[in-house]
Amino acid sequence: MDTFRRICFFTALFAAAVLIFGTAIAFVSGKAEPGTALRKKDPSPEVLEKKIQPGEAVFSHVGTIRCSTSDTPPVPLVITPYFRYSAEDRAFYEELTQKVRKIRLIIGEYTEQYTRAELLRRGEEKIKNDLTDLINRELVLGKIENLYFSEYIFFE
Incomplete structure (x- = not known):
């Protein structure tokens, strides 16, 4: 069971690192455009x-x-x-x-x-x-x- 927990921990750690690293690259490269799909909503x-x-x-x-x-x-x-x-x-x-x-x-x-x-x-x-x-x-x-x-x- 101890080996299984280690594998799960390192897999989760690796996935989190990939997400954080990928997000950072997107922002640094200028390809991320947050808010571009937002619109000024008309009154209902x-x-x-x-x-x-x-x-x-x-x-x-x-x-x-x-x-x-x-x-x-x-x-x-x-x-x-x-x-x-x-x-x-x-x-x-x-x-x-x-x-x-x-x-x-x-x-x-x-x-x-x-x-x-x-x-x-x-x-x-x-x-x-x-x-x-x-x-x-x-x-x-x-x-x-x-x-x-x-x-x-x-x-x-």
């Missing part, structure tokens, strides 16, 4: 509803969209978009409700055009602006101004 739809002007509402009925990138193999991506609209404009609300599937399709097709690295390089604000323009091209009765993401997550 509930928080945004509390801050909006009277007569405005938040449209969050698009829901969570599971899409992928053009990488090989594709990198899964989850986006949950929402935006403000005029609460008094019932016709625009109905158009938005009817075009939820189209909005989801636009977002999925957009992400499939780019790799994960390209999307990260473009930046979240550029992606939001591009998607806002694409969605507004489909809308007839009104336009959205700002697109928000409550989720924007790459899975690896």
